[in-house]
């Protein structure tokens with residue numbers, strides 16, 4: 001069972017970027033942990049990151065075309081305004097789970113709105129990197 005884990009803009013800077021908010025671990029740490037846990041979970045995890053909206057859209061399509069069972073996506077700031085990413089998720093038949101490292105609801109008002117959530121299976125916020133693991137496990141259970 002294949003699962004796509006997609007990270008959006010600025011998440012390549014994890015570890016350096018606002019460590020008080022996002023922690024001191026890097027994107028590589030996150031991806032390596034998920035890939036190593038995938039053996040235990042009996043699934044295949046495909047990790048991708050881009051700072052560009054169109055790449056994320058292409059990968060959402062690709063996930064479906066490649067027979068993935070679901071998508072875990074942290075769209076970064078695109079969460080708050082990208083109707084194009086929302087439409088891409090709405091347009092594929094596989095479920096997507098939205099994840100945020102920080103608790104967006106305790107932060108600036110513009111982060112309280114997600115245009116993505118209405119087309120996802122669910123949203124996980126505020127649990128740091130563990131949220132990605134929660135999302136993968138939720139997709140495997142459902």
Ligand code: DQA
Pocket residue numbers: 009010011074075076077078079099100101102103104111
């Ligand atoms: C984020 C929250 C977003 O508001 C922000 O723009 C990010 C990261 C998170 O993981 O907490 O880039 O998605």
